[in-house]
Amino acid sequence: MKSLRGDAQLAIGVIVLAGVYLYMDMRLPEMRLGDPLGPKAFPALVGIGLIVSALLLLIERRHKVRIDPLSAAKAAPTPDEPGTNPGNGVKHSPLVLVGMVMWTALYYFCFARVGYLIATAVFLLGLLTYFNRKRHKTNIAVALGFTLVFDLLFSLVLGVPMPAGLLSI
Amino acid sequence: MESLYGILHGLAVAIQPTHLLYTLIGVFIGTMISHLPGIGPSAGIALLIPVTFGMDPITALMMLTGIYYGCMYGGAVTAILLNTPGDAAAVMTVLDGYPMARKGRAAAALAIAGVSSFIAGMIGVTCLSFVAVPLAAVALHFGPTEYFALIFFALSTVGALNGNSIAKGMMAVFMGLGLATVGIDLQSGVPRFTMGLSQLQDRVSFLVVVVGLFAIAEVSRMVEGTLGGTLHSVKVEGKLWFTKKEWRRARPAIFRGTAVGFLCGAAPGLGGTLAAMLSYVLEKKISKHPEEFGKGAVEGIAAPEAATNADTCGAFVHLLALGVPGSGATAVIMGAFIMYGIQPGPMLFHTQPDLVWGLIASMYIGNIMLLVLNLPMVGILSKILYVPPGILLCLILGIASAGVYSFNNDVFDLYLALGFGVLGYLFRKLDVPKAPLLFGLILGHTLEQSFRQALTISNGDPTVFFRSPIAAGLLFCAAVMVGASVWSKRRPVKELQQAEERIAQQRLAEEQR
Numbered sequence: 001m002k003s004l005r006g007d008a009q010l011a012i013g014v015i016v017l018a019g020v021y022l023y024m025d026m027r028l029p030e031m032r033l034g035d036p037l038g039p040k041a042f043p044a045l046v047g048i049g050l051i052v053s054a055l056l057l058l059i060e061r062r063h064k065v066r067i068d069p070l071s072a073a074k075a076a077p078t079p080d081e082p083g084t085n086p087g088n089g090v091k092h093s094p095l096v097l098v099g100m101v102m103w104t105a106l107y108y109f110c111f112a113r114v115g116y117l118i119a120t121a122v123f124l125l126g127l128l129t130y131f132n133r134k135r136h137k138t139n140i141a142v143a144l145g146f147t148l149v150f151d152l153l154f155s156l157v158l159g160v161p162m163p164a165g166l167l168s169i
Numbered sequence: 170m171e172s173l174y175g176i177l178h179g180l181a182v183a184i185q186p187t188h189l190l191y192t193l194i195g196v197f198i199g200t201m202i203s204h205l206p207g208i209g210p211s212a213g214i215a216l217l218i219p220v221t222f223g224m225d226p227i228t229a230l231m232m233l234t235g236i237y238y239g240c241m242y243g244g245a246v247t248a249i250l251l252n253t254p255g256d257a258a259a260v261m262t263v264l265d266g267y268p269m270a271r272k273g274r275a276a277a278a279l280a281i282a283g284v285s286s287f288i289a290g291m292i293g294v295t296c297l298s299f300v301a302v303p304l305a306a307v308a309l310h311f312g313p314t315e316y317f318a319l320i321f322f323a324l325s326t327v328g329a330l331n332g333n334s335i336a337k338g339m340m341a342v343f344m345g346l347g348l349a350t351v352g353i354d355l356q357s358g359v360p361r362f363t364m365g366l367s368q369l370q371d372r373v374s375f376l377v378v379v380v381g382l383f384a385i386a387e388v389s390r391m392v393e394g395t396l397g398g399t400l401h402s403v404k405v406e407g408k409l410w411f412t413k414k415e416w417r418r419a420r421p422a423i424f425r426g427t428a429v430g431f432l433c434g435a436a437p438g439l440g441g442t443l444a445a446m447l448s449y450v451l452e453k454k455i456s457k458h459p460e461e462f463g464k465g466a467v468e469g470i471a472a473p474e475a476a477t478n479a480d481t482c483g484a485f486v487h488l489l490a491l492g493v494p495g496s497g498a499t500a501v502i503m504g505a506f507i508m509y510g511i512q513p514g515p516m517l518f519h520t521q522p523d524l525v526w527g528l529i530a531s532m533y534i535g536n537i538m539l540l541v542l543n544l545p546m547v548g549i550l551s552k553i554l555y556v557p558p559g560i561l562l563c564l565i566l567g568i569a570s571a572g573v574y575s576f577n578n579d580v581f582d583l584y585l586a587l588g589f590g591v592l593g594y595l596f597r598k599l600d601v602p603k604a605p606l607l608f609g610l611i612l613g614h615t616l617e618q619s620f621r622q623a624l625t626i627s628n629g630d631p632t633v634f635f636r637s638p639i640a641a642g643l644l645f646c647a648a649v650m651v652g653a654s655v656w657s658k659r660r661p662v663k664e665l666q667q668a669e670e671r672i673a674q675q676r677l678a679e680e681q682r
Binding site for chain 1: 219220222223334335336337339340342343344346347350354356357358359361362388389392557558559560562563564566567568570571574575578580583584587590591594598599601617620621624625628629
């Protein structure tokens with residue numbers, strides 16, 4: 001996605017976002033109270049700044065295409081950020097990440113309802129089963145150990161009790 | 170003289186057993202974090218902030234600062250052994266560190282990196298002590314006009330110099346500024362962009378953004394890495410020291426790297442990567458053996474390592490004296506300051522001398538601890554490289570979730586952090602730098618207040634920003650920085666490209682084995 005096409009999509013997305021932001025800003029009440037600007041002026045400048053930066057990105061993109069149309073067409077991805085292990089050109093299924101986000105969202109949904117201990121242990125075990133395969137004993141130990149240690153750390157040491165959920169019954 | 174008294178006073182604070190213990194914990198965690206490919210100092214500090222809630226602010230900040238420079242110190246280990254920089258700033262160390270390790274001199278390369286970091290750290294802290302006080306004294310005379318110009322300068326620099334595109338840097342800055350406007354406007358009492366959510370009335374929580382953007386987003390990177398292959402490390406063998414010849418070559422490079430690094434750190438937004446790159450290029454230009462660079466030259470390790478560590482100290486000059494962070498990680502630390510109810514800036518030297526000088530003195534002590542930790546124990550510490558990434562990413566998610574929830578005891582923050590995690594992932598995929606967003610978020614409120622106050626004082630006359638010589642000077646500097654950035658981005662630095670290409674090629678070759 002680190003391509004010129006991605007840049008164009010990003011610029012359009014930011015312009016839409018800035019449009020929504022400016023619309024919400026326009027609907028704010030005028031309350032100047034000795035302040036010549038009021039609460040609307042600064043956000044308006046920020047919204048305009050967003051649009052200008054998006055337009056600048058489109059100009060940058062156009063400039064790149066003009067300088068090197070061949071490489072622009074190829075749009076080879078740049079080396080990833082340091083610390084990554086991008087792999088041997090293996091296409092990772094974006095579904096794994098989508099699934100992970102949904103699993104995390106489900107965990108957050110259950111966080112207070114089911115309780116920290118149960119929700120976290122199940123959440124971690126689910127992730128570990130997928131990402132650390134065929135090491136069931138280690139995975140169970142890590143999931144349970146981490147959950148217990150953090151529950152004790154937050155409730156006893158830091159004085160922040162985690163939600164008990166079902167265990168409070 | 171005031172600085173000297175300050176350092177002595179700070180040492181008295183820093184050598185208290187609790188402070189020593191937490192400094193040690195901080196530098197140890199920092200070193201461990203730097204050994205974990207994928208987690209940078211910003212994510213590490215963000216993850217640990219919730220753990221410090223019940224602590225005394227001085228102790229907590231000593232620990233968080235320790236994580237920062239501990240991370241910078243240890244970034245070289247993965248660069249040398251794994252051909253993967255532990256943090257972005259260690260990217261230049263890869264160029265000569267890994268080839269030297271492949272020649273069987275891994276131990277010497279690690280020792281050179283450790284000693285360079287130590288010397289640069291000690292000199293850097295000393296410079297910080299003596300530069301911050303006069304700078305803070307000047308900043309005491311700053312009014313809203315000057316503060317607006319100063320923050321404008323910092324945001325322009327960080328936007329223009331981070332990443333490969335000025336437009337994307339600017340975009341991230343404006344997104345951060347936009348996020349800073351969410352919540353009740355303090356001057357008029359009007360709720361802005363809260364979408365009817367009471368949780369957003371008290372602004373978007375800084376911690377939630379940082380954890381989401383840096384820690385949760387990093388998990389996605391690790392997921393891709395986990396599925397992509399495994400990491401191969403060079404073994405550390407032999408005595409962990411260098412020869413006299415190597416030391417003779419490294420010594421001047423360390424001092425030059427320190428000077429370059431501190432100056433880069435003292436300019437907001439330049440960052441450790443640029444400091445390392447400039448020091449590397451400088452060494453190569455003045456070397457009698459430029460052909461050895463890229464093949465395991467000692468100077469190629471010493472100079473960038475010294476520069477990144479001195480840069481860390483330089484970044485604190487702005488934070489402590491002006492209340493403006495000098496790097497992404499110091500922006501996170503500034504967020505921690507604010508969470509403890511402490512506003513960094515020139516008044517800090519008068520209102521919280523124990524904290525400022527204690528923090529500075531703890532950096533001296535932390536540097537000594539790091540040398541002791543890193544030299545004899547590097548073999549043991551590098552074992553963390555073998556922790557399965559599958560386990561690591563689960564633990565990061567677990568720590569991040571518990572930390573975010575504990576901040577307000579509200580599940581809403583968890584959803585928000587997940588949202589920022591997705592945003593962080595998109596930022597990485599679209600090559601948008603994250604640090605400028607953080608700068609915008611943390612400085613946005615002060616920028617708006619200064620802007621409105623300056624215009625209120627001048628009855629709405631915008632020329633007020635050009636009538637003050639300091640403000641006009643800072644705005645001029647901002648314009649120069651942006652112009653210089655446009656010029657430099659037209660001619661990408663060969664050495665940095667070379668480093669990035671080598672990392673990519675090496676990974677490809679190792680995975681084909």
